[in-house]
Amino acid sequence: MNRISTVFEKASGPILNVYATAGFPKLGDTMLVLEALQEGGVDIIEIGMPYSDPVADGETIQQSNQISLDQGMTVALLFEQLKDLRKKVQVPVLLMGYINPVLQFGVERFCQKCQEVGVDGLILPDLPMAEYEAEYREVFEKYGLYNIFLITPQTKDKRIHQIDAVSKGFIYMVSSASTTGAKSGISSEQALYFDRINQMNLKNPRLIGFGISDRESFLKASSSASGAIIGSAFVKLLAKSSDLKKDIIAFVREIKGTN
């Protein structure tokens, strides 16, 4: 069984998914960041594959992508860095990125590599559902990869049901109409949207992302979903940290309330 499903089945509290840009802050930091996240008690890790033109991302993640690329990060190097992933990290790992680097690497070769190193799923925001079903689903499934889809406050109910039918693992619920890291906190309007989706009886659990930055917003989002995703706030921490391991563990424990 895919590790993502296991996490949702066994979870006793809200699930925390943290995004970290690969090769950031230093090119060789990828595994160190993953191990510290696990030690802190994170439930799912999302590794960002840097891209020159990340249109769904705000300034913080864009800059981390550019720094990582400038330091020499590539898809091939990332797989090299992850070759001993499963000797050290047991939590589910997703790769998040944009479709073009995957196309250039070769879709099947990419999926094969994911399976080889122990990646459980993919988040590719510019790969829409129709393209996924027509061209990608078969090969993703062949290598046991879950493809995670996004929904937003503007997504119509009919499409949410279609996305639910195609999804495995969980649905990534974007908290507001925005790029990543644009806003902080959860408004009452957003809470209504979370409740609306919660009442749709979807077969997949949901994690809420965008605008989640601290324990308060994490708990608020988790009250109407299975958990939440933190990205930009964590990347900001990585950018300024002088003791990565210590700061990462403290960050996760603070959010989870286990410190």
Place this chain on the structure above:
Amino acid sequence: MTYQVDEKGYYGEFGGAFIPEMLYPNVEELRTHYLEIMNEPSFQQEFHDLLRDFVGRPTPLFAAKRLSEKYQTQIFLKREDLCHTGAHKVNNTIGQILVAKRLGKNKIVAETGAGQHGVATATVCALMGLECIVYMGAIDIERQAPNVARMRMLGAKVVAAQSGSKTLKDATNEAMRHWINNPVDTHYIIGSVVGPHPYPDMVARFQSVISEEIKTQLMEKEGRNYPDYVLACVGGGSNAAGAFYHFLDEPRTQLIAAEAAGQGVGTGHSAATTFLGKSGVLHGSRSLLMQTEDGQVIEPYSISAGLDYPGIGPMHAHLFKTGRAHFYDITDEEALDSALELSQLEGIIPALESAHALAVLPKLQAKPQEIVVINLSGRGDKDLATYQQRLKL
């Protein structure tokens, strides 16, 4: 073989709509309504009235006698440089703002490189009383100060794109991000035949007025409704799409596209996408794209800010792949020479972009009785600083 978009938004293997879910409702709304809106008689009436009375269409098809004599063939210039605002870009912005109004949008966002599309967008927003935000690369804002001033005078807010290479590709990223953050009341007016379906098709249809007029005008002047060659420059490719559109299925017309080779295709300072690009996805569609082996987008170079784009519209990628259009790579120097030549032979100072199309003439070897139409997409006022410097005026 069809050269039109199919029902899934593809031209052969190119096209599609590779957009994040945040943009899906907007793009889907546009996709399901654009043809219906464009076919409404009231839309057609308003569009054509504005093209006539505001833009100044039809633009002349000018028999360039001295140029024809030099190249020993019959050369006609389609004078898009005489459009209001100085280039063909306004054909598309007029069309799209009328679509935006019918979709109930009251704000407009756009990207611009050299500033021509930004000015054309700011112009129609002023005309229609809609709020206008234009993203422009921070470096382009410095290079194209007169167009920045024009946009501001027309009431638009010009925002510097500070990300990435701070040029057109990044301005496009920022405009898309702005749309993601403002999905309900805003329409994104893309300036070229790029972006997710239905943009390439919609923009090509608005620009197709160019070839529609060429057909009629050639019939009046020459008694035939097709040329032997149509020449146009291609960055994203909107003026070429418009100039080719009604000749796509006319086998007697050769379609010729001029790409910006910059300092030369092999120099690492070039924007010649069909020569240097591979199939990839940028700004919502699959097309030919200049990129690294790892799939990171490469920043192109051209003396002409309007051709300085790492991709090409999916329709053009298809025309290239099928061999329907022939692509020439034109260097900065060749374009400059041709700009000077047209100025002194015909009394017309072309835009640097259009000068790339003119620079195909010495390579074309058209026969004396053949008819060559060159789409003169814009006028050269905006390029005077470059001309002064490079031509030592």
